[in-house]
Amino acid sequence: MMGILMAAILISGVGASTGARAEVTLTDVTGRQITLDQPARRLLITDGRFLVALSLIHPDPVSLLAAWPHDIDHIGPDTYTQLRATSPAIASLPKVAGSARVQSVEQILAVRPDLAVFPLGSSLSDEQRASIEAAGIPVLVLDFFTYPLKNVDRSLRLLGHATGSTARAERFIAFRRERMRVIAERVAHLPEEARPAVFLEPHAGLSEDCCASPGNGRIGEYIDFVGGDNIGRDAIPSPAGWLSLEYVITRAPEVYIATGGPHMERRGGLVLGSGFSDSQARASLAHLVSRPGFADLPAVLNGRAHGLSHQLLNSPLDIMALEYLAKSIHPTVFRDINPDETRAFISELSAVTSMDGVFWTRLVEPGSR
Numbered sequence: 007m008m009g010i011l012m013a014a015i016l017i018s019g020v021g022a023s024t025g026a027r028a029e030v031t032l033t034d035v036t037g038r039q040i041t042l043d044q045p046a047r048r049l050l051i052t053d054g055r056f057l058v059a060l061s062l063i064h065p066d067p068v069s070l071l072a073a074w075p076h077d078i079d080h081i082g083p084d085t086y087t088q089l090r091a092t093s094p095a096i097a098s099l100p101k102v103a104g105s106a107r108v109q110s111v112e113q114i115l116a117v118r119p120d121l122a123v124f125p126l127g128s129s130l131s132d133e134q135r136a137s138i139e140a141a142g143i144p145v146l147v148l149d150f151f152t153y154p155l156k157n158v159d160r161s162l163r164l165l166g167h168a169t170g171s172t173a174r175a176e177r178f179i180a181f182r183r184e185r186m187r188v189i190a191e192r193v194a195h196l197p198e199e200a201r202p203a204v205f206l207e208p209h210a211g212l213s214e215d216c217c218a219s220p221g222n223g224r225i226g227e228y229i230d231f232v233g234g235d236n237i238g239r240d241a242i243p244s245p246a247g248w249l250s251l252e253y254v255i256t257r258a259p260e261v262y263i264a265t266g267g268p269h270m271e272r273r274g275g276l277v278l279g280s281g282f283s284d285s286q287a288r289a290s291l292a293h294l295v296s297r298p299g300f301a302d303l304p305a306v307l308n309g310r311a312h313g314l315s316h317q318l319l320n321s322p323l324d325i326m327a328l329e330y331l332a333k334s335i336h337p338t339v340f341r342d343i344n345p346d347e348t349r350a351f352i353s354e355l356s357a358v359t360s361m362d363g364v365f366w367t368r369l370v371e372p373g374s375r
Contacts, residue, residue: 028044028045029041029043030042030170032164032167032168034146034147034148035126035147035149035161035164038147040145040146041144042120042121042144042168045169045170046168047120048070048118048119048120048121049070049071049072049119049122049168050071050072050073050074050117050119050122050123050143051071051073051074051075051123052074052102052103052104052105052109052122052123052125052128053077053104053105053125053128054078054079054080055080055081055125055150055320055321055322056074056123056148057071057074057089058081058321058322058323058359059165059321059322060165060169061356061358062175062178062322062359063166063178067358068089068092068096068099068358069093069095071096072100072117072118072119072120073099073100073101073102073117073119074099074101074102075101075104075105076099077104079267079268079269080317081317082279082317083281084268084279084280084281084362084363085280085359089358093358100116100117102114102117105124105127105128105130107129108129109128111137114138114143115138115141115143118143119143120143121143121144121168122138122143123146123148123165124147124148125147125149125150125151125152126147126148126149126157127151127152128147130145146164146168148161148165149161150322150324151224151320152223152224153223153227154227154228154319154320155227155228158324159179159182162178162179162322163175163176163179177355178322178355181351185328185348186231186325188343189231189232189340189343190231192336192339193231193233196233200336201234201235202235202260202261202335203234203235203257203259203260203261204229204234204235204259204260204262205219205237205249205257205259205261205262205263206220206225206229206263206264206265207219207262207265208220208246208265209276209316210264210265210266210276210294211266211273211294212273212275215248216248216249216250216251217249217254218246219237219242219247219248220239220245220246221239221241221242221243221244222243222244222245223245224320225245225319225320226238226245228319228327228331229331229335231328232331232332232335232336233332233335233336234331234335237249237253237254237257237259241253251299254299254303255299255302255303258303258304260304260305260310261305261310261334261335262300262303262305262306262311263311263314263331263334264276264291264294264311264313264314265313265314265315265316265319266290266315266316267279267315267316268280268282270290274293275290275294276290276291276294278313278315278363278366279363279365280361280363281363282363283364287313287367288313288367288369290313291311291312291313291367291368291369295311306369309368309369309370310334310368311368311370312330312334312369313366313368314330314331314365318365323352325348326345326348326349326352326365329344329345329348330345330365330366349361349365
């Protein structure tokens with residue numbers, strides 16, 4: 007038994023005339039149970055990150071899609087280009103609304119999926135869900151965003167069972183859990199005073215105003231897990247919000263971590279990911295810390311300003327982010343941790359998730375200070 011998940015595959019014979027039928031019974035992250043007549047072959051997904059998850063557990067994830075929201079920023083433009091090269095059908099798949107937008111039940115029914123997959127906290131109403139299920143389409147709720155440390159493994163396991171890819175899903179889950187275990191055990195031995203003040207700025211450069219920050223939950227969970235003291239926790243009761251520059255200066259963060267990606271190039275923010283060089287990433291980070299008030303932060307003065315791809319957070323790829331955060335916040339404790347090894351494993355596991363390019367950077371080369 008696997009706690010609330012309790013995902014099981016139930017095999018039952020239904021008679022010689024109809025042959026064997028493989029039923030799949032799942033309990034999703036909300037605790038609701040659904041049953042599929044057989045592993046799903048036509049999934050409707052409302053978040054591009056689900057496609058990344060599928061790529062880790064299935065050799066041809068696009069072949070499983072009946073529709074998706076075409077939210078290319080969530081998977082990265084280079085990954086989308088690679089998917090188009092290997093699976094051209096992705097460009098012509100029906101488009102549905104993203105999870106944060108109002109859903110059209112008619113649009114969903116017209117696609118005729120055998121499973122509709124939504125993220126926890128999506129805009130799907132109870133009435134819409136009932137209408138979809140009344141049409142014979144099960145609705146499965148996953149979570150890579152709201153409670154990432156608790157639900158990423160659960161969600162991957164659910165996808166594995168739902169698509170008949172259990173073995174591949176369990177391989178990745180075991181890998182992720184072992185890497186997380188190493189981090190958790192070392193952090194558990196750190197005294198409270200050894201947790202440095204950390205300022206993480208999501209989508210850095212998104213606004214001229216200072217400053218976006220995680221609060222309690224979501225990205226803030228990652229900082230807590232790797233032994234950092236998130237300066238946004240005391241000021242922002244919700245998972246995300248804004249800090250004033252005066253507050254940031256007063257808290258004197260010892261570590262600064264900006265997140266960004268290809269989507270920030272047109273905004274003049276932090277650029278990272280496939281298609282970018284380390285010099286480009288570092289130059290964009292240098293531009294960010296040249297903003298008024300940043301240059302004198304202890305993190306910048308002491309060479310502890312870092313950049314991290316936002317697409318690694320709140321996704322099945324988050325183990326790379328956790329390892330880089332751990333090394334950034336506790337470089338001595340995690341000296342032997344190598345996120346590049348994790349990236350190599352993921353690149354080997356997934357033929358379509360592009361791991362070429364730069365996904366983390368810092369202003370000062372390791373060992374130069």
